Amino acid sequence: MVVYFSVAGRCPVPPEIHRTEGVFMTQIDTVAAAPPAAFVLTEAEYRQTSEIADRLARVEPGRTDDQQWLAAVRDASVELPTRLLVELRRFRRDAGPDAVLLIRNLPVSPAYGSRELPRTPTQPGSVERIATTAAAIITAAMLQLGEVVAFRNEKTGALVQNVVPVPGQETLQSNAGSVLLEMHNENAFHPNRPDYVGLLCVREDPTGQARLCTASVRRALPLLSAQARQVLSGERFLTEAPPSFEALESVVPAHAVLQGAGEDPDILVDFSATHPLDDEARVAMAELRDALVQVSSALALRAGDLAIVDNRLAVHGRTPFTPRYDGTDRWLHRVYASLDHRRSRPVRRDGGSVLG
């Protein structure tokens, strides 16, 4: 059963795009957003999923980056509720017009009910190494889409990462910031960028301001002029690594922003890291951004919501918000999945899950 999500909101709209020191800065306005479809677990499905997570929390060594634990999660992932497995399988076949799957009412509190959810972390580069309920759930769901991967130079290569605001990093164009996070394909610069990005809300934003923005190229394409489509299909753009990458990675060669089938292309862009190489490319990129903003949805994620973005068809970002840094801030887990694990084997040491 797919129902429509009612907590959709408004996404930031730039009336203008300013190019300052190689970075697109935006002014903020708002537009109405279309609601994406949501899949909601029943109470019986919630209990079934909790039991799986509780079991996984007891699997030695209880560490999310351990291959033994990962193998246990992979096996257990086939025991997720059948309706959810069907939804994930369909999404993998075709991510639909919004290219986002929103799953709601997942268990996220730590296993063994007595423990309280800890305070939202505030340290830079925060990750989740312990096999908690939430870590097990997001990993299991993502393992039904592909193999989970991480990047050695990003968040110390942890498979389950925390998306939390970090003091002093407010203006960074990374998930540690709290200013508007520009829409982007995840790790757009990387040849092995993930096919799916999973974002599981562990603690919702107490201010209600932070919203995950998503926009699919399928919805935006009809709004583009023929000229923009043609220019965006040319290798006229360069993309840098995002600030979440600690070590400097080389810039990929010039690439097209629209790739693949003309009538149903993939998108490859990061509006804070992609640079148009000529004036026509700059104009086309601005037109694309406007179109994406017009079709974007803004989701105020609640605890237990897992948004899975198809990173080939949709870009995502986040509205600005005001962190408190008192342990109650918005807290998401992030896990990447890749469809063709074999393709990245040359850069995965010992056949593990970490690239680079």
Ligand SMILES: O=C(O)CCC(=O)C(=O)O
């Ligand atoms: O905070 C969010 O909603 C999204 C952040 C983001 O883009 C990411 O973690 O990849």
Ligand SMILES: [Fe+2]
């Ligand atoms: Fe992202």
